[in-house]
Every structure is written in C-alpha cells, then in structure tokens.
Amino acid sequence: MKATFRLTATLATAATVLAQNVTIPAADGSLPEGGSNGCTAGYYPGIDTVLFTVPYTYQQVMSIVGNYTNLTWSGSPNNSVTTNNSQALETNVWTPGTARTYDVAGAHVIETITEYSKPINGPYVEVHTLAPLSIPTANVSFYSDFDGQVWKPICDGKATWSNFTITFCATNATTAQQVLHMLHLTDAVTVGAFLGGQNFTSCSSLTGNGTASPGAYGNGSTSSPTSAPMPYTGGAEEKGASVVLVAMLAAIVLVLA
Numbered sequence: 001m002k003a004t005f006r007l008t009a010t011l012a013t014a015a016t017v018l019a020q021n022v023t024i025p026a027a028d029g030s031l032p033e034g035g036s037n038g039c040t041a042g043y044y045p046g047i048d049t050v051l052f053t054v055p056y057t058y059q060q061v062m063s064i065v066g067n068y069t070n071l072t073w074s075g076s077p078n079n080s081v082t083t084n085n086s087q088a089l090e091t092n093v094w095t096p097g098t099a100r101t102y103d104v105a106g107a108h109v110i111e112t113i114t115e116y117s118k119p120i121n122g123p124y125v126e127v128h129t130l131a132p133l134s135i136p137t138a139n140v141s142f143y144s145d146f147d148g149q150v151w152k153p154i155c156d157g158k159a160t161w162s163n164f165t166i167t168f169c170a171t172n173a174t175t176a177q178q179v180l181h182m183l184h185l186t187d188a189v190t191v192g193a194f195l196g197g198q199n200f201t202s203c204s205s206l207t208g209n210g211t212a213s214p215g216a217y218g219n220g221s222t223s224s225p226t227s228a229p230m231p232y233t234g235g236a237e238e239k240g241a242s243v244v245l246v247a248m249l250a251a252i253v254l255v256l257a
C-alpha cells in the first residue's frame with residue numbers, strides 16, 4: 001500500500017493535466033458545473049458511507065466534534081483551521097455559508113456548510129460541500145456537493161452512532177472511495193480514542209454513564225474477533241471488511257503523517 005502510494009505520487013501531475021478546467025488548489029469554495037454524469041469533464045461520481053458507534057454519550061462526542069473549526073479529531077492540529085465566520089468562533093453557533101479552510105495530506109481543503117443542527121440531545125447533523133482538491137500520494141482529485149455526518153445517541157444515551165456519508169466526483173471514483181472511507185473511519189475511531197478508546201459491542205454491555213463496564217471487553221490477554229469496532233447497523237458489511245480496513249488505516253496514517 002505504502003509502496004503503491006509512493007509510485008503513483010510521481011505521476012500525480014497526470015491527473016492535474018486531465019482535469020485542466022478544475023482549479024486545484026481551489027481559490028474559493030465553489031464547485032464545478034456538472035456534466036451528463038453529474039460531474040465535470042474527467043470526473044466520475046461515487047458515494048461512500050461509514051457507520052460507526054462509540055460507547056460514549058452524545059455530550060461527550062459533541063465535546064470533540066461540536067466545533068466546526070476544531071479538527072484535532074480529524075488529524076488537524078489545534079488552531080490550524082481557519083474560517084470566514086469569526087463570530088462563530090466565540091458563539092460556537094455554525095451556520096450555512098460558513099467555510100473552513102485547512103491543509104491535510106498535501107490537500108488544500110475548503111468546506112462550506114450547507115446544513116447544521118446541534119440540538120442539546122441530538123442528533124447532530126452537519127453537511128458541507130468540499131471544493132476540488134488533490135491527494136498527491138493517492139493520485140486522485142475529487143470534490144463533493146454533500147459531505148455529511150450525523151451523530152445520534154443510542155442505547156438510552158449510553159452510546160453514540162455516527163453516519164459519515166459523502167457523494168463525490170473524482171478523477172478515479174474507486175480510489176477516492178477508498179481514501180474517503182479510510183479517512184472517515186479513522187475520524188470515527190479517533191473520536192472514540194479521544195474519549196477513552198473503548199470499542200462498542202452492544203447496548204447491554206454499557207453501564208450508567210456511557211463508560212464501558214470492565215467485563216465487557218475481556219481482560220486484554222486475548223483478542224476476540226467480536227472486539228473489533230462495529231457499526232450499529234449494516235454490521236455485516238463493515239465487519240467483513242474490518243481486517244482489510246485496519247491495514248489500510250495504517251497505510252493512510254503513514255500517508256497523512
């Protein structure tokens with residue numbers, strides 16, 4: 001995986017030439033006009049969803065993800081994300097039209113909110129657009145008109161379920177889907193890691209305040225397949241792919257580092 005990324009990096013400029021009418025890095029948050037396939041010339045449509053549950057409360061999750069310009073849980077250090085809504089930095093009330101800008105994995109990212117809702121008891125809904133960008137190490141460029149996440153309390157509030165779904169246009173939809181899946185899965189896993197690193201298994205294994213009971217995860221001496229992170233729904237698909245994904249995750253972390 002790592003070797004593949006290195007190899008493709010040398011040919012990254014090929015994608016830039018092909019997509020010559022799309023300016024990358026983007027100067028503003030606007031998206032190209034779609035063609036007959038819904039995407040601009042040289043780009044192809046795709047979609048990816050990551051469903052993931054963490055054994056922590058909605059309020060705990062909001063303390064990590066509830067500030068649009070704090071992306072420490074997504075690999076961007078403190079104060080590395082800028083916004084054109086300085087008022088929201090104080091109030092933490094984010095509104096459609098707000099853009100955030102940052103650089104990660106060699107990409108210049110501009111994300112503009114289209115939908116934002118953060119009620120005290122959930123669900124949290126945050127949808128933004130993604131201006132065209134390139135990930136040089138993966139030889140892919142993409143943009144999105146819908147990059148959304150939902151965080152919803154489950155298990156009587158003891159756990160929080162998430163849905164990261166993105167519909168995108170990419171120079172290679174297969175590659176983009178793999179990269180986006182790894183990024184979003186890493187994000188979701190990191191939220192859990194920041195809150196204590198327990199894995200969700202079932203509602204009944206959780207105690208009163210969202211903290212996993214000691215017996216629920218074994219005593220560390222053995223590793224059982226059922227201790228892998230599992231989504232709340234659509235379990236079979238994500239569980240089946242989890243071994244591959246953990247390996248891919250390691251690869252993308254190397255790329256991002």
Ligand SMILES: *[C@@H]1O[C@H](CO)[C@@H](O)[C@H](O)[C@H]1NC(C)=O
Pocket residue numbers: 007008011012014015018139140171172
């Ligand atoms: C890089 O991406 C472009 C556009 O998808 C493709 O034509 C080219 O073959 C890719 N290069 C490699 C080495 O995969």
Ligand SMILES: *[C@@H]1O[C@H](CO)[C@@H](O)[C@H](O)[C@H]1NC(C)=O
Pocket residue numbers: 028029030084085097098099112
């Ligand atoms: C912030 O940037 C976005 C994307 O460029 C733009 O659509 C929006 O109008 C800007 N908002 C303000 C308040 O400047």
Ligand SMILES: *[C@@H]1O[C@H](CO)[C@@H](O)[C@H](O)[C@H]1NC(C)=O
Pocket residue numbers: 018019020021040041042
């Ligand atoms: C770029 O734009 C020009 C017109 O501005 C158009 O004729 C051409 O087909 C476009 N090329 C691509 C690759 O989109």
Ligand SMILES: *[C@@H]1O[C@H](CO)[C@@H](O)[C@H](O)[C@H]1NC(C)=O
Pocket residue numbers: 063064065070071072073078079194
């Ligand atoms: C960003 O969020 C993290 C929790 O994920 C917190 O520890 C950190 O203090 C926050 N940074 C700023 C600048 O608010």
Ligand SMILES: *[C@@H]1O[C@H](CO)[C@@H](O)[C@H](O)[C@H]1NC(C)=O
Pocket residue numbers: 067068069070071078079080081088089090091092
């Ligand atoms: C949100 O995060 C930004 C930086 O990441 C920080 O400057 C700002 O104070 C935070 N807002 C709140 C309300 O914590």
Ligand SMILES: *[C@@H]1O[C@H](CO)[C@@H](O)[C@H](O)[C@H]1NC(C)=O
Pocket residue numbers: 078
């Ligand atoms: C991020 O900023 C917050 C306060 O703004 C600080 O408490 C925390 O230690 C910082 N984290 C890192 C990793 O610098």
Ligand SMILES: *[C@@H]1O[C@H](CO)[C@@H](O)[C@H](O)[C@H]1NC(C)=O
Pocket residue numbers: 049051148163164165233234
């Ligand atoms: C996840 O979110 C997408 C986009 O909103 C939605 O189409 C899909 O049905 C959701 N999946 C689940 C399992 O709720």
Ligand SMILES: *[C@@H]1O[C@H](CO)[C@@H](O)[C@H](O)[C@H]1NC(C)=O
Pocket residue numbers: 172173174175
């Ligand atoms: C898209 O990328 C995959 C690897 O992710 C590669 O096998 C395939 O050849 C690429 N397709 C094009 C058209 O470049």
Ligand SMILES: *[C@@H]1O[C@H](CO)[C@@H](O)[C@H](O)[C@H]1NC(C)=O
Pocket residue numbers: 207208209211
């Ligand atoms: C509740 O959570 C805190 C950590 O947030 C933990 O220290 C405490 O033991 C928990 N209480 C119970 C009854 O699980």
Ligand SMILES: *[C@@H]1O[C@H](CO)[C@@H](O)[C@H](O)[C@H]1NC(C)=O
Pocket residue numbers: 217218219220221222
């Ligand atoms: C915990 O460890 C003991 C021995 O140290 C072992 O017999 C037991 O099966 C372990 N329990 C789990 C759930 O791994």
Ligand SMILES: *[C@@H]1O[C@H](CO)[C@@H](O)[C@H](O)[C@H]1NC(C)=O
Pocket residue numbers: 197198199217227228229
């Ligand atoms: C959670 O699951 C991951 C992946 O399967 C594993 O590496 C990790 O050790 C687990 N953590 C706990 C606390 O069981």
